[in-house]
Every structure is written in structure tokens, then in C-alpha cells.
Amino acid sequence: MLERYDVVIVGAGIAGASLAFFLVERGLRVIVLERGTPASGGTGLSAAIVRQHYSTRLMARLALRSVRLFQSAQQRLGRDAGYRAVGYYFLSPPDALARTLVNLQMQREIGINTTLIGPADFAARLPWLNADGVAGAAFEPESGFADPVTATNAFLDSAVERGANVRTRCPVRSLLREGHRITGVETDHDAIVADWTVNAAGPWSALLAASAGLPMTMRTVREQDTVWEVRPDRPMPHQSVSNAVDAIYIRPLGERRFVVGRGFPKVYTDVDPYNFKQTVDDDFVHDIEERMTLRLPGFISARLVHSYAALYDVTADWYPYVGPRKGIVGYADFCGGSGHGFKIAPAIAEELAGWIAEGKVAEDFCNLSHDRVADGALFIQSYGGNRG
Ligand SMILES: Cc1cc2nc3c(=O)[nH]c(=O)nc-3n(C[C@H](O)[C@H](O)[C@H](O)COP(=O)(O)OP(=O)(O)OC[C@H]3O[C@@H](n4cnc5c(N)ncnc54)[C@H](O)[C@@H]3O)c2cc1C
Numbered sequence: 001m002l003e004r005y006d007v008v009i010v011g012a013g014i015a016g017a018s019l020a021f022f023l024v025e026r027g028l029r030v031i032v033l034e035r036g037t038p039a040s041g042g043t044g045l046s047a048a049i050v051r052q053h054y055s056t057r058l059m060a061r062l063a064l065r066s067v068r069l070f071q072s073a074q075q076r077l078g079r080d081a082g083y084r085a086v087g088y089y090f091l092s093p094p095d096a097l098a099r100t101l102v103n104l105q106m107q108r109e110i111g112i113n114t115t116l117i118g119p120a121d122f123a124a125r126l127p128w129l130n131a132d133g134v135a136g137a138a139f140e141p142e143s144g145f146a147d148p149v150t151a152t153n154a155f156l157d158s159a160v161e162r163g164a165n166v167r168t169r170c171p172v173r174s175l176l177r178e179g180h181r182i183t184g185v186e187t188d189h190d191a192i193v194a195d196w197t198v199n200a201a202g203p204w205s206a207l208l209a210a211s212a213g214l215p216m217t218m219r220t221v222r223e224q225d226t227v228w229e230v231r232p233d234r235p236m237p238h239q240s241v242s243n244a245v246d247a248i249y250i251r252p253l254g255e256r257r258f259v260v261g262r263g264f265p266k267v268y269t270d271v272d273p274y275n276f277k278q279t280v281d282d283d284f285v286h287d288i289e290e291r292m293t294l295r296l297p298g299f300i301s302a303r304l305v306h307s308y309a310a311l312y313d314v315t316a317d318w319y320p321y322v323g324p325r326k327g328i329v330g331y332a333d334f335c336g337g338s339g340h341g342f343k344i345a346p347a348i349a350e351e352l353a354g355w356i357a358e359g360k361v362a363e364d365f366c367n368l369s370h371d372r373v374a375d376g377a378l379f380i381q382s383y384g385g386n387r388g
Pocket of ligand 1 (some may be wrong): 010012013014015016033034035036037038039040041042043044045046047048050051119170172183200201202203205208209223224225230310311312334335336337338339340341342343344
């Protein structure tokens with residue numbers, strides 16, 4: 001007897017987990033198949049900075065919606081999703097300030113709580129900052145970060161409580177295809193059929209799509225992160241910070257500890273998602289130390305306590321691929337987070353669930369379909385890369 005569901009989701013990162021929740025909330029029968037354990041892909045190692053500073057209305061509104069979903073997790077999911085609204089700064093260099101101001105205007109228009117702090121207020125508001133070369137700091141009091149594993153489990157556990165089936169240590173070998181219809185998946189043990197199959201396999205999505213002859217323009221690149229412990233009584237930010245001046249991001253991780261990584265622009269190295277170096281390079285650590293010490297003098301003599309490398313699944317325009325494709329029935333993408341996909345995943349999941357369950361979708365959201373690659377309709381954003 002074949003197992004039958006309304007929706008089979010491949011992958012239990014933040015994308016698959018949050019989608020499962022919003023689908024079962026709408027009454028659909030859902031199964032999530034995960035090769036490893038929940039959040040064992042990019043999600044588990046994500047810096048999980050939650051910001052709303054985006055340059056397109058679509059991404060900004062999705063980020064705002066995700067913040068609202070994270071804030072209401074206790075009521076909606078019945079548990080904490082690990083969200084900490086410690087605040088967020090976007091440090092803008094002089095050559096980007098005009099774009100930052102345009103973006104802030106758009107963000108405020110759609111209801112994001114954000115303000116610009118100018119150099120005159122740096123000493124009072126950002127006492128940890130060496131302000132040389134910083135033209136302005138956009139501040140979002142409601143943003144911050146989440147514990148990505150707690151967030152994934154919160155959505156998944158809540159989905160299971162409402163009837164979702166989750167199978168871990170269950171690799172999907174291929175999608176099942178009959179003509180123009182994707183009919184389900186083949187696992188090591190059996191076939192599972194469903195009206196809809198959702199590819200939420202993160203950096204492995206292109207390989208899964210290829211198993212049914214579906215093209216996917218995606219790079220898998222290595223992303224290194226470091227965790228540092230700062231000496232006692234040194235001035236450091238309590239907020240998450242995207243530092244576009246020195247291409248660095250930083251977020252607090254408990255008492256005196258910080259996750260620090262390099263942001264766009266930098267060299268992105270393509271790797272085999274099944275076989276890549278999961279430790280950091282020495283020159284990367286030195287580079288981080290130099291950039292951090294220059295910008296945040298309190299960082300001097302910080303101790304490296306942990307480091308690792310994970311994967312970004314980077315799309316043609318650094319925006320995710322979401323939703324069905326023209327000419328293919330019963331299939332939807334939900335992948336290509338491109339190094340900023342954690343925060344927007346819950347909001348995307350909510351809208352994608354509506355698209356799948358009721359066929360209703362906002363016009364701007366439709367544009368996230370992978371069809372945009374063939375149509376030459378890629379998104380244009382003002383900062384580049386995963387700054388969105
Ligand atoms: C180091 C790092 C820092 C980041 N920092 C941020 C940040 O600060 N803010 C932010 O918003 N985003 C950030 N991101 C990006 C964000 O974390 C990702 O976009 C997001 O977590 C991706 O979630 P996902 O569910 O799409 O993919 P994943 O978490 O990769 O999940 C995919 C899942 O699919 C499973 N899978 C794959 N193939 C199969 C198969 N064939 N069968 C069954 N299961 C399969 C995998 O095991 C995996 O668990 C960062 C990412 C990294 C790596």
C-alpha cells in the first residue's frame with residue numbers, strides 16, 4: 001500500500017519545519033522527510049540574525065511578518081521559538097548612505113520600526129564603535145536574533161501536535177515524475193505519493209530537483225563562522241550588527257560571547273555540498289580578528305572559542321526560489337535562502353501554505369518562483385549579495 005499525503009516536504013530545516021506548521025494549521029495531511037535530524041543542514045549553524053533592513057518591499061514585508069510570527073510564537077506555536085529582540089544595527093558606509101535612506105523610507109512606509117542614528121549621536125548611542133568611515137547606523141529595536149534550532153523545533157513540534165508526520169534519518173533518493181506531474185518521492189524504503197511535493201532541501205535542493213529533470217540555478221558556497229569570547233568589562237554591542245563598512249556581521253551568543261562572520265562582498269567558494277571542508281581557514285580567523293579589532297576596540301584580545309564552516313545555497317539573484325513552476329504540476333520550491341533565509345522563512349512558509357492550500361498568492365510573492373530565471377525577471381536589490 002502506498003502512503004498518501006496532501007503534501008510531502010523534503011527537508012526539516014527552518015523552511016520545511018515552518019511550512020509543515022502552516023499547512024497542518026490549514027487542515028492538510030503533511031509528511032516531512034529529513035535525511036538527518038531537524039536543523040542538521042544550514043539552519044543549525046546559522047547566525048540567525050533577524051533584521052528587517054532590506055531594499056525591496058517584498059523582502060522587507062516578509063522580514064516584518066517573520067518578526068511578528070517570532071514574537072507571537074508562544075501564543076501561535078504554544079512554545080518559545082528562541083527569538084531574542086535585542087535590537088539590530090545596520091552600519092552604512094558613506095557611499096551607501098543615500099541607498100540606506102531610501103530603504104529606510106520604504107521600510108517605515110510598510111510599518112517597520114527603524115530609525116537612522118547619525119554620527120553626532122554615535123558616542124552616546126554606540127559607545128563600542130570606532131566610527132571612522134561609518135556614515136550612519138539604521139537601528140531596529142524589534143529585531144535581534146533567534147536560536148535557529150529552537151525555532152525549527154518549535155515549528156516542527158507544533159506541526160506534529162496538529163497531526164504532521166515527521167520522519168528523520170530518511171533520505172529522499174528522488175522525486176517521482178509522471179509526465180508534467182511530480183507525484184511524490186522515493187525513499188530508501190518506499191515511495192510516498194502526494195498531491196504536492198515541496199523541495200525544502202536547502203543546499204541539496206538542486207540535486208533533488210535534478211532527480212526529476214527539473215533545472216535549478218544554484219551555487220553551494222562555503223560560509224565560515226567564528227565564536228569569540230570577549231574579555232570582561234569591554235564595551236561591546238548587545239545587539240546584532242550588520243557592518244557593511246567592513247563586511248562583517250556579529251551577533252551576541254550568551255555572556256561575553258559573539259558569533260562573527262564575513263558579510264558581502266567577499267570571495268564565495270563553490271563546493272560539493274556532500275563533501276566540503278567543515279573547519280575554518282587560519283587566514284579567515286586572522287582577517288576577522290583584524291576587522292573586528294579595528295571597528296570594535298573592545299574586541300581586543302578576544303579568545304576564539306569555536307569555529308565552523310557550513311553552506312549557503314545561493315540563487316541567481318540571492319533571493320529564494322519559492323512556489324510552483326510553469327508547466328509542472330504538484331511541485332513547489334522552497335529553497336535558496338542565499339545566506340539570509342532564516343529570518344524570512346516563517347513568513348514565506350505562511351504565504352506558500354496559502355498558495356498550496358487555497359491557490360491564493362500575492363502578486364509580488366509569485367515573483368519568487370524559479371520561473372524568474374528563465375523569464376529573465378531576476379530581482380534587483382540595492383546593496384548586493386545576501387544584504388538583500
Ligand atoms: C553560517 C551561516 C550563517 C547564516 N546566517 C544567517 C543570518 O544571520 N540570518 C539569516 O536570516 N540567515 C542566515 N543564514 C541562512 C539561513 O540559515 C538559511 O538560509 C536557512 O537556515 C536555510 O534553511 P532551509 O530549511 O532552507 O535549509 P537547511 O537548513 O539546509 O535544511 C535543508 C534540510 O534538508 C535536508 N535534506 C537535504 N537533502 C535531503 C534529501 N534528499 N532527503 C531528505 N532530507 C534532505 C537536510 O539534511 C537539511 O536538514 C546563514 C546560513 C549559514 C550557513
